[in-house]
Amino acid sequence: MSRPSVLTHNYHSYPQPGFDSIVHTGLSYRPLPIRAPELSAGYNQQHTGHHGRISTVRMSGPAYMASDEELANLQKLSSEYQPEVTGPLVGERQSSSAIATEYANADPIYRVKTAALPSNYAYFRTCRGDGHCGWRAIAFTYFEALLRVADVNKLEDEEARLQSMHNLLNAAGFPEHVYIDFVDEAFGLLQKLSASLRAMDGAGPETLLQTFNDPSTAMAIITYLKLLASAWMQSNPNDFAPFLEFNQDLKSYCSMNIEAAQCEIDHLGIAALAEAVIKPAGFALEVLYLDRSPGEEINTYRYEPTGHDGLPLKNPQTLRLLYRPGHYDILYKAEDVAQPLQQAQPVPTQAPLHVALAGYADEFVPMSSNIPDVMTMIPGMYPTGIGQRWPSVSYDYNPNPAPQPQIAPVPTYAPAQTPATPVASSHQEYVTPVHASHVNHHNPPSHHTIQLEPPLVLPIHPPPPPPVTIDRGPQMTIERGGPFRPSMYELEPGFHSGQPHALPFQTSIFRNSHYNTAHFLNPDFQPEEWSPDSEYATGNRGRHKSASQ
Amino acid sequence: MSAGAKKRIMKEYGECMKDTPSGMKINFDEQNMTEWEILLDGPEQSIYSGGHFKLKMTFPTEYPFKPPVVSFKTKIYHPNVSNDDKGSMCLGMLRPDEWKPPNKVVSVLRLIQTLLIEPNADDAIEPSIANEYKENRKEFDKTAKDWVKRYAK
Numbered sequence: 001m002s003r004p005s006v007l008t009h010n011y012h013s014y015p016q017p018g019f020d021s022i023v024h025t026g027l028s029y030r031p032l033p034i035r036a037p038e039l040s041a042g043y044n045q046q047h048t049g050h051h052g053r054i055s056t057v058r059m060s061g062p063a064y065m066a067s068d069e070e071l072a073n074l075q076k077l078s079s080e081y082q083p084e085v086t087g088p089l090v091g092e093r094q095s096s097s098a099i100a101t102e103y104a105n106a107d108p109i110y111r112v113k114t115a116a117l118p119s120n121y122a123y124f125r126t127c128r129g130d131g132h133c134g135w136r137a138i139a140f141t142y143f144e145a146l147l148r149v150a151d152v153n154k155l156e157d158e159e160a161r162l163q164s165m166h167n168l169l170n171a172a173g174f175p176e177h178v179y180i181d182f183v184d185e186a187f188g189l190l191q192k193l194s195a196s197l198r199a200m201d202g203a204g205p206e207t208l209l210q211t212f213n214d215p216s217t218a219m220a221i222i223t224y225l226k227l228l229a230s231a232w233m234q235s236n237p238n239d240f241a242p243f244l245e246f247n248q249d250l251k252s253y254c255s256m257n258i259e260a261a262q263c264e265i266d267h268l269g270i271a272a273l274a275e276a277v278i279k280p281a282g283f284a285l286e287v288l289y290l291d292r293s294p295g296e297e298i299n300t301y302r303y304e305p306t307g308h309d310g311l312p313l314k315n316p317q318t319l320r321l322l323y324r325p326g327h328y329d330i331l332y333k334a335e336d337v338a339q340p341l342q343q344a345q346p347v348p349t350q351a352p353l354h355v356a357l358a359g360y361a362d363e364f365v366p367m368s369s370n371i372p373d374v375m376t377m378i379p380g381m382y383p384t385g386i387g388q389r390w391p392s393v394s395y396d397y398n399p400n401p402a403p404q405p406q407i408a409p410v411p412t413y414a415p416a417q418t419p420a421t422p423v424a425s426s427h428q429e430y431v432t433p434v435h436a437s438h439v440n441h442h443n444p445p446s447h448h449t450i451q452l453e454p455p456l457v458l459p460i461h462p463p464p465p466p467p468v469t470i471d472r473g474p475q476m477t478i479e480r481g482g483p484f485r486p487s488m489y490e491l492e493p494g495f496h497s498g499q500p501h502a503l504p505f506q507t508s509i510f511r512n513s514h515y516n517t518a519h520f521l522n523p524d525f526q527p528e529e530w531s532p533d534s535e536y537a538t539g540n541r542g543r544h545k546s547a548s549q
Numbered sequence: 550m551s552a553g554a555k556k557r558i559m560k561e562y563g564e565c566m567k568d569t570p571s572g573m574k575i576n577f578d579e580q581n582m583t584e585w586e587i588l589l590d591g592p593e594q595s596i597y598s599g600g601h602f603k604l605k606m607t608f609p610t611e612y613p614f615k616p617p618v619v620s621f622k623t624k625i626y627h628p629n630v631s632n633d634d635k636g637s638m639c640l641g642m643l644r645p646d647e648w649k650p651p652n653k654v655v656s657v658l659r660l661i662q663t664l665l666i667e668p669n670a671d672d673a674i675e676p677s678i679a680n681e682y683k684e685n686r687k688e689f690d691k692t693a694k695d696w697v698k699r700y701a702k
Contacts, residue, residue, distance in 0.1 A: 174651050175651065175653065177560065177564075178557075178560075178651045178653065179651055181553055181556065181557055181560075182650070185553065214551075215551075216551035216553050216554060216611070216614075217551075217553070219611070219614040219650075220553055223614065223650045223651075227651065255649065256647070259649040259650075259651070260646060260647055260648065260649055261614050261615060261645070261648045261649060261650050262645055262646050262648070263646070
């Protein structure tokens, strides 16, 4: 009988075939007496059963000791081990209450720090922790912020600016014909996004998500940013060299820690990317460091863009990252999310604004643009010319488009809305966590519910409403007429989101006056908004504290 | 394999053709462009001179974001080449954690050639051979030349 057939036979009669793979890894280098010297590649693979049989005998002996070689091999396996990472490269946006929930049972520092997260940062997006998540998170949010600006010219400007940075890449010694592949992928994405903006098809966010979930395209874009960061560092040695360890040379640092295919972003990388790409685009970059450092708040570092005058830009688009040791995810404030939707609508900005007021006066919906006139025409309604305030009210709102997306369900625009629906639905999750941020000021239903429910009967309406919320107070009560019937738009989660930021008057005088809904003397006082420490330091503090705990 | 990777491999091949390091020949099969066969003559000034080595360079699916894998199909006595049926060479820029996407294949080929001239005993895959190279250079040279005669003619 020839040898191979004997071996095959052994293999088949081997009682525990599952065992041989374990032993095999340890012994594959051990020269076995029977093995023919001229075994070709793959030969021993075929006959694992043979190894298995021999080693089983050995292992059953009382004094089985792994040889150094085996130990070395096991060590090698263990150091090469990479935990399986799952999940999409970039996930869907979701409510950040999930983060707080995740840490609800964690140690107190994390619990305290994450508890407030959902009310400040309504959403987050996961990045796969495959060792590129920081680069990926910044790259993704950069393109997302461009999309949020929703200006085709801006995208073209960025492309031109990035193009001009080829000089930097060349100066750093990267061969152009090699990096151009990565550039092409990034520019390709820019062009797809501007095409989508031009067509106003609302497909931008989906395109972006798909692109970043395609491994090779995403890696190309990430690599491009890495090269830009590296080139930037090397061309600005004075800004970066001081941070290197003793005697480390910047070029080799970049090569090992920035350009290398498998290296996560470090602080210098973030700083370089912020300087090279993010800030010149007019974007701010905010990194929240969630770690076990003492304190009750998540430490935040912000890279602020400056204009040509050297002064910080006002209200820049902000890329937000959440850092947990070893991992980056993407965060959003509620208003970050609202904007792209509004921009995607091929609707003049003024129109939806008035529709938003439909909550107060349902019957005015159809004649949105005429609201001011109509209001003043109602006899006795605005004796003191309050009606004149309508225009000014709308101006108050214009600078902050956040509430507008809530208009989405207005049937008139139904066709244009379709692409946006998935995002709108994600608002759903937002309701509960962010309840605290509601401002009764702009929130007739909730303030009625909370405070005025028992006396909702008519008597309460005839008396002129308190001097609070002059803009809206009167209209609201009058239009409502009786026990409130919330409009469907008000029920849209996020209807009130972002509005607190619209308050133009945040002076300390206003804050400490009873005109402020966060003030306890205000008839519409909202306890959630009130932070006693910021005003009266005595009296209520103890009570409030115990109540809040 | 993505279109980008294929494009890149074609580009690299073009560059290697234009600027092939001396003593090398690349067999490229367009049907299977992720596996290159490389015929390498032992450099004149090295102990491997006179030998003809066959190497395989395999491009992973994630190329160029992961390094190509280099393996000697011809047995060679060298501290940086694993002394088994794989003959793998994995050091310097070929290491997954040191690989950079802009690295060029030509530089990989040059690295291989350099290593034949001057093995890197501090970054060895075969510690015993590296030790011999450092401690007992004569013996090392002898075995290496012997293997060239035996396997690489």
